[in-house]
Amino acid sequence: MSHHEESSAIPGSPRQVDVLPLRDVVVYPHMVIPLFVGRPKSVAALDEAVKGSKQLLLVAQKDAEMDDPGTADLHGVGTLASILQLHKLPDGTIKVLVEGIERVELDRVHERDGHLTAEVHSVESTSETDEREVELESRALLNQFESYVKLNKKTPPEVLTSLSGIDDVSRLADTIAAHMALGLEEKQAILETIDLHQRIERLMMLIESEIDTLQVERRIRGRVKQQMEKSQREYYLNEQMKAIQKELGDLEDGGNELEDLENKIEKAGMTKEARDKARSELNKLKMMSPMSAEASVVRSYLDWMVAVPWKKRTRIKHDLEAAEAVLEADHFGLEKVKERIIEYLAVQTRVRKMAGPILCLVGPPGVGKTSLGQSIAKATNRKFGRIALGGVRDDAEIRGHRRTYVGALPGRIVQALSKVGTRNPLILLDEIDKMASDFRGDPAAAMLEVLDPEQNKAFADHYMDVDIDLSEVMFVCTANSYNIPGPLLDRMETIRIAGYTEDEKTEIAKRYLL
Known part of the structure; x- marks a missing residue:
């Protein structure tokens, strides 16, 4: 593998490009993504780029809520992208398909002809670490990402097939970052990390954290699923038991009796301790066969509980x-x-x-x-x-x-x-x-x-x-x-x-x- 990105210009040479500010999205080199453009300045920048070099600077806004971002509202590193397709929608919005080319740093940003333009220079991915070590790190990164994909059902397994065919380490790291469910700040931080060794380390840390989170979520989902299956099974068996008892004539007014008993418990004015105890026993009774000896014992107990005068008094005479x-x-x-x-x-x-x-x-x-x-x-x-x-x-x-x-x-x-x-x-x-x-x-x-x-x-x-x-x-x-x-x-x-x-x-x- 090599760890050098292809560049459309000599590294470090400045050039002037039209700027398309992005909300809540970071585009990496070699990434193909559709964008919907509707803001006047963005539409103007797109029109200008189509007339000229068909290249745009895609840079994320610091504040996604801002409708009219200025120079200070943009991150310092973006991605130079080429326009592949452009389609105007009936509502005036433009759908544009772009492909990232390379990382660039913004030198100066200014407004011209109703849109933002920037003077940028390309930055090449570098690494102070030995090339062999970077290659080994990239393999470890790929293996770790495979574990992430197995846990995260939202990422299609076909991504792994496409990754195995990428020889460029920088492109591999960027593609993995693009397919991860990360926040905007984390994605931007990876884009701004020029050193390959540091970028891979950062990605591996993030993947490890995501794997831990997914494993916890998986365990929780497993417990919830087991509980739901148990509840559904109990409900199904109870319904079957009621149907059988009805056929045998055991359950004529059982449901109404339990409802009446529940109403009596709620209206009895019991203490909290007594009410909780009565509700617990009533739940047990609902799970039992009405003809069982234990159900008779529980029913007698509940009859006594509602028979006790918890709140009823007579007016005492003091004459x-x-x-x-x-x-x-x-x-x-x-x-x-x-x-x-x-x-x-x-x-x-x-x-x-x-x-x-x-x-x-x-x-x-x-x-x-x-x-x-x-x-x-x-x-x-x-x-x-x-x-x-x-x-x-x-x-x-x-x-x-x-x-x-x-x-x-x-x-x-x-x-x-x-x-x-x-x-x-x-x-x-x-x-x-x-x-x-x-x-x-x-x-x-x-x-x-x-x-x-x-x-x-x-x-x-x-x-x-x-x-x-x-x-x-x-x-x-x-x-x-x-x-x-x-x-x-x-x-x-x-x-x-x-x-x-x-x-x-x-x-x-x-x-x-x-």
Whole structure:
């Protein structure tokens, strides 16, 4: 290979040529390219060149947005080109086919007869490096460009065939640069690099960078393609499964049910944690066969999730006189007990939050503890729920069972909340002194989290697997004796209800039984 460019003039000899400024394109020697010319000065330069030598100076503008570039707006090195074809289009634009001849440096640029002309001199590609070394570098460049073409689908493979027939090293480097997807500044920098060794090194660096970028893009495309194929496969299989289930009669209203469930989840007013969990479980359910056992478990879980009153409340009454009237109407006697209850309600009304001690009614069976709880709920306009704790030995009764167990259910607290349908009901914990602990756990410890105002803001039910806020629930306990675990008793305000006298029993019989 030789590394000398052919030149149409003696190197270094100045000559006058018409200038065609280019936007966003750099033309190299031996490069054939069509150009569309529309600016008045460019059209004038083209006309002048056609009349004369049929040669133009093609030089890139520094700013592509500039419509009327001057001397300072052009790069210092361009390409002398010959005009091969010229065709005027209907809109006045001229399509011209040009071929680059050689690199030239601009000495002086001035305007004449309505267009730019320049005094230029040709520059010959040189190299201080040994010719043999330049030839080896050019082979390495060609091999590297082959790797680039294999990765870059936009470059046709036929380019490699044409490159293999080029003996001139400078022309080879320029042709490779012309076929690379480089920015204007990089392409111009290669045009301005006269030293062959430096030009080849610069090109190899750029190709290496492009190969790295293309490899990363290829890996990303591969991952995206795999994900899309997986999604398409899952969609196809799901559609097939639905079609089969429809044929078997398993999928009559399944789609509508899932849509209804999705709407309920969105309208339930759940916390972000609960909503994300419910959406995740719903997505799992959509992928399952409706007849599978796992789908039944997930469906039951979602039914409980939407059944919990996340935002629904009743308007609480704070009228103490009305509360006293309700207690008087529902219960005869028990004056001190009713007075204590009114005092308790007065404190709750004052602080407007359930952070005080829990009310505990202690007395023998049949003295009206449960009915007093109902009256308190009625007086405060709260929904009433009752949980019987007699004989409860397993803390899972309070906290719920984990969903890994067959027939798992939420704890009694969540069940009571779902049943009453509001987040601020009165829940009566009946016979709290009858709870017992054994090898299955200590329900009293679980109840501690329920009743402690500092902990029940985020009550953890094992089945629900999300935090539930019990801070607005009014808990009232009943017991037959003070045989209540110490930590629980410390959090309670106890009211002792003694038995009725004979006169009170007679009056109760007259008023409520006869």
